Amino acid sequence: MFSEQKKRPFFKRKKGIVLLSVLAVIIIAALSGFLYVKSALGPVDQKSKQTINIHIPNGTSVREIAGILKENGLISNDTIFTYYAKYKNASGFKAGYFHLKQTMDAEQLIQKLTSGGTDYAFQLVIPEGKQLSDIATIIANQTNFSAKEVEAKLDDPTFIKKLMKKYPKTVTSQVDGKQVKHPLEGYLFPATYPFYREDESLETIIDTMIKQTDQYVKTYEKDMKKRNMSIHDVLTMASLIEMEATEKTDRSKISSVFYNRLKKDMPLQTDPTVLYALGEHKSRVYYKDLKVKSPYNTYINKGLPPGPIANAGESSWKAALHPEKTDFVYFLAKKNGEVVFTKTLNEHNKAKAKYITGSN
Incomplete structure (x- = not known):
């Protein structure tokens, strides 16, 4: 009788410890799940400066949109994004081109995707007072070209000669001077340039800016x-x-x-x-x-x-x-x-x- 009374509290304590352990595991699992979901709905990269351009065709489902976002590195988990969109009763996702950033969380992405896209694939905003290296970075952040590739093209003698033939009043032999650091420095006119093809060539992108400069040359030719x-x-x-x-x-x-x-x-x-x-x-x-x-x-x-x-x-x-x-x-x-x-x-x-x- 004495030994049975001693065992009962022991078994009760053991049972309590097991229950607490199970409860702790459940709490940790729930917390881990919550943190994982929260992380999956947050920005992929808060420091990124790149704009990622995506195209949403007509009739694309929420699940398919989530797949496109995942494929382009805008979300980390397409399943969680899909369920989140349904939980938020998000509807009215638009078709078109969207210009998104990895700094956006799920809520911001949904707002963008339901507010309407654009008819251009990507857009370059070139401010005044920017140097060629800065512009190369701007182009790189909006396209699949690296800044080094852009700068190499801007300094390419063969490409420069093509521009000389096409825009003889604007791109003259002076750009090819021995002391000139970059031939096209200052020739990329500051403006906003929309492009309507996702795979636009680098030559076309640069040519578009030179063409704008050429228009101003014609305007101020008499002056x-x-x-x-x-x-x-x-x-x-x-x-x-x-x-x-x-x-x-x-x-x-x-x-x-x-x-x-x-x-x-x-x-x-x-x-x-x-x-x-x-x-x-x-x-x-x-x-x-x-x-x-x-x-x-x-x-x-x-x-x-x-x-x-x-x-x-x-x-x-x-x-x-x-x-x-x-x-x-x-x-x-x-x-x-x-x-x-x-x-x-x-x-x-x-x-x-x-x-x-x-x-x-």
Whole structure:
């Protein structure tokens, strides 16, 4: 009797431990399942900058759409996405082209897919003030081409010759100068370009941008003749203006400073050319940087650099062709973006002390 009484609590404790263990396993399994589902519904890559273009044909089911998303790396689990869409009572999925990102979660993807697609396969948005390497990355992020492939095509001598024949007034022999870093730098006009084929060739993509530049060349052809400037020189000057301009400045005044310096046989001394020579994007240029040996360094070389240092928008084209008549030969940007123009080095140094160094 004594031994049976001793055994009962032991068996009860053992049974309790087993139940707790089973319960713990169930809780862990449920938690793991919840976390897995949550992860499957979250973004595939929160750091990705690439746009993935997909096409949804008419009559595609939710399960088939989930398969397309999975195939293109936009979701990690198509089954969970399908059940989630049904759980949310998502309906009205549209047909067409969709331009999606791996930073989108399931909810955002559903919103996009039910709000309507586009008739273009992909779209390139080329902002003003972008260099050839930046544009190569933009193209790579919207297509299956790598940035290296794009840059190689942009520098390909055979392709350049084709463009020279097709656009003789725009792509001239000046792009092939010995000191020119990239022949088509500054020739890819900033604009939004829709493309209607998923497998559009790289040559067609680049040609479309050159064609846009060619249209502006025709528009401003008379102005270039009046100034006795080649398109290469106009694009070079426009690129300097573009890279120096702020939202609060008059580009035609910046243009006047550059032209006044050229007339006085003064070096242009514009920092963006130094950064281009260095091949870097920096918020500040140091004195040691000004000594970089390069034909693009306008601190040690007089005149215009060998070619454009970035693309320029129409407002910078206009400023390059129609500079304001001033006596200014210096300018500097205040911290708030406003630009101060001065006529002498003494005035420039005073403005620098007042607005930049704060020593006055």
